[in-house]
Amino acid sequence: MSSMAPDNTAQDLPIEERPLFSATITPHRSLSPRGFLILMCGIGGISFVSGMMFLMMGAWPIFGFFGLDALLIYIAFRANYRSAAAYEIVTVTPSELTVRKVDARGRAREWQFNPLWARLHQDIHPEFGVEALSLVSRGRHLPIAGFLGRKERRRFAEALNAALAAARRGPDRNSF
Secondary structure, three states: OOEOOOOOOOOOOOHHHOOOEEEEEOOOOOOOHHHHHHHHHHHHHHHHHHHHHHHHOOOHHHHHHHHHHHHHHHHHHHHHHHHOOOEEEEEEOOOOEEEEEEOOOOOEEEEEEOOOOOEEEEEEEOOOEEEEEEEEEOOEEEEEOOOOOHHHHHHHHHHHHHHHHHHHHOOOHHHO
């Protein structure tokens, strides 16, 4: 899930460092762990019953192939779930735009931009909408929000552009 709400819990920070925008972007997984268990039980059961039918007909090698199919499906799903551990955190304060990307193995990389110079570039397809987002600053391009769908990318882009505009205006001391 992603969260794009301003973080106003950091009241003890100086005004210049309070987040105007903070989002954690994670890959979407439509199958819950319980759904995965049900799916694997169904595949395993069908493979076992089908394999047993072939075994009873004397085609014993086929039984092993049914088990191998179920094992390969299990391995593919586990690899998919492991990749779900990756995420991005995008934070905008009046003085800094920070992007932190963590891959599925836990390796983190972080980029800082000056929000006065950073721009959000959108690759927009006339029929399908926002296809890709990247931050551009002083010749550097950093792709972001790749986990999001087109509609989510559009909402994310609107919120991030609003935060960058607020950072360019400077801190509003009356709102804190």
